[in-house]
Amino acid sequence: MSTESNYYNEHAQAFFDNTYDIEMKNLYIPFLLHLTDGAVILDLGCGSGRDILAFKSLGYQVAAIDYSIELVKKARELTGIYVRHESFYELDENAKYDGVWACASLLHCERYRLREVIGKLIQALKPLGVLYMSFKYGNTDREKNGRTFTDLDEDYAxxxxxxFTNVELLRQWVTLDQRSDHQEKWLNLLWKKHG
Known part of the structure; x- marks a missing residue:
């Protein structure tokens, strides 16, 4: 995880510029459909703070973490909220959130620790809470430009x-990358915690 942190610290401004204005409405809608007004959302690996800002503007309460100290600073500056400098491996909360938004963050989780980390996210959800996750589409573990990626396909999902016995699948779908210079596919997962 420190490799990713170093990468995002060194390239924070470029990453911010490349991601903060991507149109995400079509991904927000299926997630927010399952949340009530004023719900509490955890943005896990918030990056630029783009999604914090969107959720805040819609009246949700947002908490956020990121493991890159430079992106934490940028997200705080953009959104005006306190963003915790924390790894998803360190998360330890119980029934605190109505929704967890893990957009393009768990793709940096080592495959053998995915069950552990997702278990932490489920634990952090209130009963009937929803968990959104997205991964680059595929079934390999790879390295690219100094970052490691854990890709996911339908079979591994x-x-x-x-x-897990305490969650159910609400929706699973594949989308194309919204950045004009990227041709990658993404696997999107929406799970709901049992009541």
Missing amino acids: QELLGQ
Whole structure:
């Protein structure tokens, strides 16, 4: 994880410029459909702060973490909220959030620790809370430009889901990257915690 942190610290401004204004409405809608007005959302790996800002503007309460100290500073500056400098491996909260938004963050989680980390996210959700996750589409573990990626396809997503008895799949879908210079596909997952 420190490799990713170093990468994002060194390239914070470029990453911010490349991601903060991406149109995300079509991904927000399925997630927010399951939340009530004023719900509490955790933005896990918030990056530029783009999604914090969107959720705040819609009246949700937002908490956020990121493991890059430079992106934490940028997200705080953009959104005006306190963003915690923390790794998803360190998360330890119980029934605190109505929704967890893990957009393009768990793709840096080591595959053998995915069950552990997702378990922490489920634990952090209130009963009937929803968890959104997105991964680059595929089934490999790879390194690119100094970052490691854990890609996910439908088979591995199903295998992961099967390791938990307290969540159900609401929706699973594939989208294309919204950045004009990227041709990648993304696997989007929406899970709901049992009551």
